[in-house]
Amino acid sequence: xxxxxxxxxxxxxxxxxxxxxxxxxxxxxxxxxxxxxxxxxxxxxxxxxxxxxxxxxxxxxxxxxxxxxxxxxxxxxxxxxxxxxxxxxxxxxxxxxxxxxxxxxxxxxxxxxxxxxxxxxxxxxxxxxxxxxxxxxxxxxxxxxx
Numbered sequence: 001x002x003x004x005x006x007x008x009x010x011x012x013x014x015x016x017x018x019x020x021x022x023x024x025x026x027x028x029x030x031x032x033x034x035x036x037x038x039x040x041x042x043x044x045x046x047x048x049x050x051x052x053x054x055x056x057x058x059x060x061x062x063x064x065x066x067x068x069x070x071x072x073x074x075x076x077x078x079x080x081x082x083x084x085x086x087x088x089x090x091x092x093x094x095x096x097x098x099x100x101x102x103x104x105x106x107x108x109x110x111x112x113x114x115x116x117x118x119x120x121x122x123x124x125x126x127x128x129x130x131x132x133x134x135x136x137x138x139x140x141x142x143x144x145x146x
Contacts (some may be wrong), residue, residue, distance in 0.1 A: 005039065006143040007032045007081075007126055010134035013068045016078055016141040019070050024143055030132060032125045036110070038064040039079055039142040045107050046123065049100040051088050058085075068141070082139040089123070089130035097123040 008024035008031040010016035017089075019027040037043055040059065048055040058064060063082040101120040133140055 002035055004145045005034050005037055006145070007034070007039075007129060008141055008143065009129055009136070009138040010141055011136075011138050013080065013139075015052070016080075016119075016139070017068050019141075019143055020076060020078055022071075024141070030129055032129050035120055037119075037122060038144065039081060042107060042109055043081075043142075044117075044122070045109075046100060046104045047085050047088065049104055050092055050096070051084075056103075061085075064136065065142075075146040076143065078141055078143045083134075083139065086130045086133055086140045089127045090134045092123075092127055094124060094127075097127060 006024050008016070008019065008029040010019070010024070010029050016024075016029075019029060024031045027032075044055055044059050044064065048058045051058065061082045061084065064085070066080045067077060068080055069076070069078045098116075098120040101116040101123060103117040105107045105114040105119055107114070130140060132138075
């Protein structure tokens, strides 16, 4: 068993929360699915590298991994990602995403099992999703499922 992370774009928090039960893809939202890359810790580290900010500063943003569904849910949650993260990903050159994937792959939370190329591919997909979200005035969200 593991945790699955579905990064997706939606017009707003209420619409994003509507993907709680069925999942964002089934709700019709463009989605990037991944296992192991949680929005708070691991994605926070990548964003910190991308934005050249301390990870603590990135994670202090009030909409960084802010819960939009019930905190009492036992196995599924949906959280927000700030527009600044969306925009940084949307604007990032592919080469920069590949570059930051190398030090990111060494994050302790990957337990030595991360491949920088795979991480760069994930960031490329997330950057494309971010660009589409921004062009539509949508936000980025993550649905986490145990």
